[in-house]
Amino acid sequence: MSGHSTYQPKTGFERWLDARLPIIRLGHDSFVDYPTPRNLNYWWTFGGILSLCLGVQIITGIVLAMHYTPSAAGAFNSVEHIMRDVNYGWLLRYMHANGASMFFIAVYIHMLRGVYYGSYKAPREVLWILGCVIYLIMMATAFMGYVLPWGQMSFWGATVITNLFSAIPVVGPAITTWLWGGFAVDNSTLNRFFSLHYLLPFMIAGVVILHVWALHVVGQNNPTGIDPKSKSDTLPFTPYATVKDGFAMSLFLILFAVFIFYMPDSLGHPDNYTPANPMVTPPHIVPEWYFLPFYAILRAVPDKLMGVLAMFGAIACIFALPWLDTSKVKSMRYRPQARIYFFFFLVACVILGFCGAKLPDAQVIPGLTTVFVIDYDLNTFVWLSRLSTLYYFAYFLVVMPVLGLTEKPLPTPETISSPVLGVETKD
């Protein structure tokens, strides 16, 4: 799509088709001849891994939907019917349930790679935002998918998250009723969630096409952050990138298989093997692991509306990243100070995830004589969340804009090939 096409139709049929629908040309230009920077490292293989994840989720999901009953009375038992009586149903369901977690592991690595190497900077802002849109739809899809087995955590997770919208002034309660299709999370909620859970993955697939299109217009970023200047800076996608992506996918599948076959329930919550019961609230409602950092941000703010705004603001910051970062240098390879702040950003995210899984009032260090400031016990997870939330926002809103103007980056190479070809001896 970038540059002119080098595709040469070889057979008569290809020439005939090329004059009418140049679809083979499109595939050839996008996935065979497409020039990729020669210095891409393994962090760049997660794009391919993510398309694999999407494919696995869609295929297993379609087959699961053939056996699933979307009704409050039948959902839980139909999932167990899949687990017990459908041929390889247990495999499909464990693939789908763990596949969601694998999808998020890959997307988080993919996003953090983008942040570290400055892949969101001009001219890749639209590419970045399309990725953020995919991530947002992924979160909605995963949330609705978790509701479908209609276990205790499904039901109460849906109750907690849909209730967030009731914090919106004036129209909040009406929006919540509209989302539920009634006055509580019930059969109508489950039915619409099922419908949307089936729809959204195809919307993801659509935005993925735009994402790949945008990628192929501007070209891939690379670990140096220097755009390719000559042909010696790039290699054709096939076979160079395909074989490397394939190897990485295979390694990723090993991790996936270990979860499916040997620890299929380790990422889920035991309460979801108890059917949904609106009369019994679980002692501790927790979302899936991939939402925990945002859940911690939500709970870090004492006011409900402000908490919801903070949670959505945390996602909005990711969208705004191309305009928050003022540095002219893309890759943090040449930004030693930015690397340190980035490292602490990772730590803050992990701590937030950890806090999201804990009771807010539980002690961080058990038994420690507690530090009270005025009325607040500082040795609690809610205060650790507050500290990490502060850093999360400061990273986007203070560090990113200010550091770009004040730091002194290391010298950057002229071309991709100069650091690569310069230091390595060819044999």
Next chain:
Amino acid sequence: MLRKVTLLAAALVLVGGPALAAAKVREPNEIAFSFEGPFGRYDQAQLQRGYKVYREVCSACHSMNLVAFRNLGDAGGPFFDPKYPNPNDNPVVKALAADTQIGDIDGETGDAIKRPGIPADKFPAPFANDAAAKASNGGVAPPDLSLIAKAREGGPAYIASLIAGFGTPPAGLTVPAGLNYNPYFPGDVSANWTGDHAHTPPGGFIAMAPPLTADQVTFDDGTKSTIKQQAEDVAAFLMWTAEPKMEERKHMGFSVLIFLILFSGLLYASYRRVWRDESH
């Protein structure tokens, strides 16, 4: 260096998953179940003993709605016999089903009737409906046991510890009427504790009375019927009812992993060959 840190952080996100900040409760005992580990399998004799404990003790109050008699004869199940790949033909399964009375509707007259069970029937529930189960059990229906081993933190070890772990409540603890003290049951007994508040006993109050007594179930294989034995056997059986495809899953996983490791090796070799003349 930073690559390693990022990788480590990703790993940490993984293990930092859902964890419960539990109130004080005694940790389940360490029990070496045969089905643990990547090659673990169910011990068929233990499943048979566990089924007997379930049938003679637990099923008086607890339903098991997701399990059918035919499942008992499935591969990996307690009464699987390789001579009968179709469990509906298995004479043991047929006999066990025929021992029970199943509520049905007479197709001719439309009357509610009772008939002997067949392998296709699900295990009959002890109470006609949820309200009846509640009325007979102090207002709370005993949980269905089909998935209980996966629905409780600690799994089968927790179940075995709980049902064998009643014992006498410590002096200074007032046990409310209709409830029983159990150190393994999640809860909070501090309101009923008159002793030192730094040493509140672990656990909580559970409506279920101690279900097991020694020699209450006679095991057909001659195993001594202690409370601990009954508890572990029924816990293993409940793990099987919760995860009947576990053996098939681990077996397939082994082949899949072998394939993926070989395939990754081939891909790596291809990668090295394709890239051998290119610096990167």
